Amino acid sequence: MKTVRIAIACLVCTIMTGRLSAQQKASLNHIALYVTNLERSTVFYREVVGLDTIPEPFHDGLHTWFGVGPKSHLHLIQAGSQRFEHNKNTHLCFTVQDVPAFARMLESRGIAFEDWPGAKGKITTRVDGVHQIYLRDPDGYWLEINDAKE
Numbered sequence: 001m002k003t004v005r006i007a008i009a010c011l012v013c014t015i016m017t018g019r020l021s022a023q024q025k026a027s028l029n030h031i032a033l034y035v036t037n038l039e040r041s042t043v044f045y046r047e048v049v050g051l052d053t054i055p056e057p058f059h060d061g062l063h064t065w066f067g068v069g070p071k072s073h074l075h076l077i078q079a080g081s082q083r084f085e086h087n088k089n090t091h092l093c094f095t096v097q098d099v100p101a102f103a104r105m106l107e108s109r110g111i112a113f114e115d116w117p118g119a120k121g122k123i124t125t126r127v128d129g130v131h132q133i134y135l136r137d138p139d140g141y142w143l144e145i146n147d148a149k150e
Contacts (some may be wrong), residue, residue, distance in 0.1 A: 029071045030065075031092065033141055034079035038064060040138050041076050048111065049094055049143070068094070083140055091134065091142035099123055099131035099147045111135060113145075 035041040042064040045051045051066035054073065062078040074092070096102045103123060106113050113135040115122040124132045132146040 011134060028069070030073040030075050030078055031068075032075040033137075033139070035076050035139050036079065036081050036083055037138065038062065038078040042136050045074065045076065048106070048109065049145075050096075051094075056092055086136075086140050088134060088142045091144050093144040093146060095146055095147060095148050097147065099145060102145055103133055106135065146149075 020055050020084075033041075038061070042053070045064075045066055046053060051068060051074065056063045056065040056066045056075070065072040065077045066076075068074050074136050100123065103113060107121070112120065113133045114120050115124040115133065117124075122133075126132060130148045132144055135143050137143060137144070
């Protein structure tokens with residue numbers, strides 16, 4: 001009986017430790033980008049990328065928030081007028097159903113895109129079959145658009 005009590009106590013401790021660990025894990029809340037023209041960037045992320053705006057608490061004309069997941073947001077913040085160069089390795093990635101259709105939409109709007117190596121107007125197919133393209137937003141931030149299923 002004593003062995004059973006010790007086993008149950010160990011099991012309870014293991015379960016409680018697991019719950020505490022799960023509670024302490026971080027999750028993505030938001031990504032904030034400084035933009036030079038809030039209106040232009042809002043239109044880009046809403047009409048080109050296809051994100052939906054969500055309420056933002058400031059109501060000061062300097063912020064636009066978008067939902068990008070169940071509990072994650074993209075915050076655009078009006079900042080200075082200087083645009084910076086960004087490395088393609090640092091990018092945001094959004095998934096769409098059909099990358100070739102998305103690429104055609106970009107072409108119809110005159111928005112440049114490229115594959116990972118940098119070939120203009122081309123689509124990369126990764127070794128796992130995922131299609132991807134890269135483009136820049138109005139402030140030069142790199143975006144990846146892919147059709148990953150998971």
